[in-house]
Amino acid sequence: MKRISTVQRKLLKSIETQRTIYGCSVATMPPCDFKPDPYTGPSYEEVRHIRKTNLSPALLTYYRKPLLIHQGHMQWLFDHTNRRYLDLFAGIVTVSVGHCHPKVNAVTEKQLKKLWHTTNIYMHPNLHEYAKKFTDKLPGNLKVVYFVNSGSEANDLAVMMARMYTGTFDIISLRNAYHGASPHLMGLTALNTWRYNVPTGFGIHQAMNPDPYRGPWGGKHCRDSPSQTQRDCDCKPGECKAGDMYLDQLEDVIRFSMPKGRCGGFWAESIQGVGGTVQFPKNYLKRAFEKVRAVGGVCISDEVQTAFGRLGSHYWGFETHDVIPDIAVMAKGIGNGYPLAAVVTTPEIAAGLGKALHFNTFGGNPVGSAIGSAVLDVIDEDKLQQNSAEVGTYFIRELMKLRDECECIGDVRGKGLMIGIEMVTDKATRKPLPADKMGDIWEETKDLGVLFGKGGLYGNVFRVKPPMCITKADVDFSVSVLREAVKKHM
Incomplete structure (x- = not known):
């Protein structure tokens, strides 16, 4: 069995603390041997100020409390505090083989x-x-x-x-x-x-x-x-x-x-x-x-x-x-x-x-x-097409189980590692889940360590399009995070 690094041990302890605070039943984040460099850039507050004053207001920012991303490794992203996130959006379906693939x-x-x-x-x-x-x-x-x-x-x-x-x-x-x-x-x-x-x-x-x-x-x-x-x-x-x-x-x-x-x-x-x-x-x-x-x-x-x-x-x-x-x-x-x-x-x-x-x-x-x-x-x-077929199908089937549990998940669709989860007020009317409720769930998944995309005309579809190197353990973690977020806010 691989020895867990000091960084991983601290991260796992942080996640366990968060579970205790929120009463979560989230699966353990899969381990990662990669150690990010220390962050040496401008402060979070300074970056927010520059974004507000020197960049176009048309530039979209994800989340109510946006992330300051510092480094990436395969399916993982690290923020300025070196907290690790599972990236299920891959820079808008752009990182195909993994962040900074060697x-x-x-x-x-x-x-x-x-x-x-x-x-x-x-x-x-x-x-x-x-x-x-x-x-x-x-x-x-x-x-x-x-x-x-x-x-x-x-x-x-x-x-x-x-x-x-x-x-x-x-x-x-x-x-x-x-x-x-x-x-x-x-x-x-x-x-x-x-x-x-x-x-x-x-x-x-x-x-x-x-x-x-x-x-x-x-x-x-x-x-x-x-x-x-x-x-x-x-x-x-x-x-x-x-x-x-x-x-x-x-x-x-x-x-x-x-x-x-x-x-x-x-x-x-x-x-x-x-x-x-x-x-x-x-x-x-x-x-x-x-x-x-x-x-x-x-x-x-x-x-x-x-x-x-x-x-x-x-x-x-x-x-x-x-x-x-x-x-x-x-x-x-x-x-x-x-x-x-x-x-x-x-x-x-x-x-x-x-x-x-x-x-x-x-x-x-x-x-x-x-x-x-x-x-x-x-x-x-790396046999990534095969991985997309196997892990993607497994992901869809696990999300189908979650759809059957939750009245607010109206549809799960997709093929391979291109998946959509449509959120609704109820399955009968298919009325899109309101933006505030959608935002609550989305923010919670981020806080628990998973980055979903979002799309659809009404902004009520979670988009799952990760680097094609993700594993079934990553899927189990992601589904448990989404389940916890839905349970908490719905």
């Missing part, structure tokens, strides 16, 4: 000593080796990649590519979707919390969101997930009448809103992320792609949150829908926190950008390419 760190350090940056108008080996390794992992004819710096930038580029290739300006996205918040993409995003009252979205139309839980149609056989909605339906296993109804709504948009029935492109996330981990009815996306292509459109898969094995059963989220898009957009986990993103498409669609100059100063730079390549290696070497 192999990624080593590759980064080696490249930094060799060459930080040079224009990609010159050739350097990292970009070309990474492009080949990256596109080799993609199916079909998705063989041309453009490296950029963020998911928003990638979606911006994809919009232009779709319109240039098809010659049709009007495109379709889904309500409840999030594809970025740049002025160009604000129309592609269909969540009012992310939209300002400025002109945006010219030529973009939204179809009804095929949501089996909150939408008008849905039942207990809709989703590709261990967890189904608890809505009644008369569908037999293998069929989904709700999917048919939502497809009728998509056809309605094409019929009435597209110029002469033509479509420039159709955007969809494999699982909606910011919108609250919403899954579509099985086969919806495959049939939607068929309908869009029949009227001349290209199909774009937003893989910013669902790629790189996170869904467990497949490497790319779109593969879970048995489709191959014409354009795929990746970001976040691609660089494990380094600003890196990509647009992948076919040679035919890529040829459109040859009509004028197109250049990205930092996309595919030597450091980014080295990091992206190392991330691909670690996903395979």
Whole structure:
């Protein structure tokens, strides 16, 4: 048995003290051998002051008492007091292989000593080796990649590519979707919390969101997930009448809103992320792609949150829908926190950008390419796709038990390590849990050592999208923390 370090012993004692104070029945936080460095930065109060006076007020801060994060190691984060937290949000689904993964760190350090940056108008080996390794992992004819710096930038580029290739300006996205918040993409995003009252979205139309839980149609056989909605339906296993109804709504948009029935492109996330981990009815996306292509459109898969094995059963989220898009957009986990993103498409669609100059100063730079390549290696070497399938399924099943215990947990959904927990006032009405109650539970989970994300139009969905290295012991701890927080505040 491993000897527990002094730091771990102090932490466990702190947790036991907290349990005594609150009367908690929380499982013991799994041990961690990593020892963080002493914090030497500005005081907590000084950081709060700087954030208030020198940073944009639009910058969101999580929690009533925000954390001052100091260091990270794999699935763990440490605050300025070196208190440890289990990170279930991974920097908004961005840290894929683990905070400061030793192999990624080593590759980064080696490249930094060799060459930080040079224009990609010159050739350097990292970009070309990474492009080949990256596109080799993609199916079909998705063989041309453009490296950029963020998911928003990638979606911006994809919009232009779709319109240039098809010659049709009007495109379709889904309500409840999030594809970025740049002025160009604000129309592609269909969540009012992310939209300002400025002109945006010219030529973009939204179809009804095929949501089996909150939408008008849905039942207990809709989703590709261990967890189904608890809505009644008369569908037999293998069929989904709700999917048919939502497809009728998509056809309605094409019929009435597209110029002469033509479509420039159709955007969809494999699982909606910011919108609250919403899954579509099985086969919806495959049939939607068929309908869009029949009227001349290209199909774009937003893989910013669902790629790189996170869904467990497949490497790319779109593969879970048995489709191959014409354009795929990746970001976040691609660089494990380094600003890196990509647009992948076919040679035919890529040829459109040859009509004028197109250049990205930092996309595919030597450091980014080295990091992206190392991330691909670690996903395979550490078997993180397999871990996402095994630990993610276990997580969902444990949360389903908690859902059955608690009237305020209306739905558990997701696949692999992309999970949503929708909080409601009661299961019958599905009325969203009020913000103050949601905040009470959320704050409590943080105080007990687990960092959940939060999303959905009403802000009532806990988002579970951790580094893909978490363990079943981490799951047990997380579920016990959420159970305790719900019990205390509901």
